[in-house]
Amino acid sequence: MRILFIGDVVARPGRKAVLKNLPRLREEHSIDAALMNAENVAGGFSITPPIAEELFSAGVDLMTSGNHIFDKKEVRPYIRKQPKLLRPANYPPGTPGNPFYQGEISGTKIAVINLLGRVFMHPVDDPFRSVDECLSRIDDDIKVRIVDMHCEATSEKYAMGWHLDGRVSLVVGTHTHVPTADERILEKGTAYVTDLGMTGSYAGVIGMNKEDVLKRFTVMPFERAGHSRGSVWICYIVVDVDERTGKARSIERFRLEVD
Numbered sequence: 001m002r003i004l005f006i007g008d009v010v011a012r013p014g015r016k017a018v019l020k021n022l023p024r025l026r027e028e029h030s031i032d033a034a035l036m037n038a039e040n041v042a043g044g045f046s047i048t049p050p051i052a053e054e055l056f057s058a059g060v061d062l063m064t065s066g067n068h069i070f071d072k073k074e075v076r077p078y079i080r081k082q083p084k085l086l087r088p089a090n091y092p093p094g095t096p097g098n099p100f101y102q103g104e105i106s107g108t109k110i111a112v113i114n115l116l117g118r119v120f121m122h123p124v125d126d127p128f129r130s131v132d133e134c135l136s137r138i139d140d141d142i143k144v145r146i147v148d149m150h151c152e153a154t155s156e157k158y159a160m161g162w163h164l165d166g167r168v169s170l171v172v173g174t175h176t177h178v179p180t181a182d183e184r185i186l187e188k189g190t191a192y193v194t195d196l197g198m199t200g201s202y203a204g205v206i207g208m209n210k211e212d213v214l215k216r217f218t219v220m221p222f223e224r225a226g227h228s229r230g231s232v233w234i235c236y237i238v239v240d241v242d243e244r245t246g247k248a249r250s251i252e253r254f255r256l257e258v259d
């Protein structure tokens with residue numbers, strides 16, 4: 001199974017890049033399942049139901065998220081009924097939405113888990129214990145298993161990679177919006193990369209307007225930053241997974257300049 005995973009898609013520039021280029025990327029890489037992190041697609045914060053539906057219609061099979069997923073209140077009723085938009089599994093019990101997905105994509109059984117880190121992040125439950133609980137609930141015959149570890153600290157992402165080595169097909173890090181050049185297959189067959197990077201405008205600061213962000217560092221009071229424009233990249237990986245064993249055969253990292 002060939003899997004494409006697009007890093008944090010930020011605001012209109014990132015969203016438009018995905019909508020325009022995803023069909024071509026799917027064909028070019030012979031993709032069976034296309035995933036993306038969607039916590040920043042609506043103006044840089046959360047997602048809305050119309051945007052989610054537009055992305056699904058364009059060829060996105062499943063979306064993960066992170067700490068901004070509930071920044072827009074309209075996502076709460078939507079995420080309750082949309083199993084392919086995930087929220088972090090280690091949010092408290094009773095949080096709306098699905099912590100993981102298991103089902104079929106392109107005729108292959110697949111499971112996807114979304115996690116939130118704790119280092120330099122708002123308090124949440126233990127992601128290591130949470131992922132073990134999720135894995136215990138996934139059907140044994142589902143061999144292709146993917147984990148999005150959305151967190152700040154590189155060390156926490158690496159630790160999760162080793163924690164899951166041999167038990168899942170792929171561990172991807174998201175959140176920092178900066179791609180890392182450490183894609184590899186770990187000792188027991190799990191593909192790993194510390195951060196997928198951002199899909200959006202690199203003309204600002206991690207997708208946001210640079211003047212607005214500078215004010216946040218230098219001026220009080222400050223307002224929420226708007227998104228930047230121009231210099232758009234799509235950052236993504238392509239992973240080939242053996243459907244019988246769930247082990248990764250290869251992982252490749254790409255940075256596509258589209259503007």
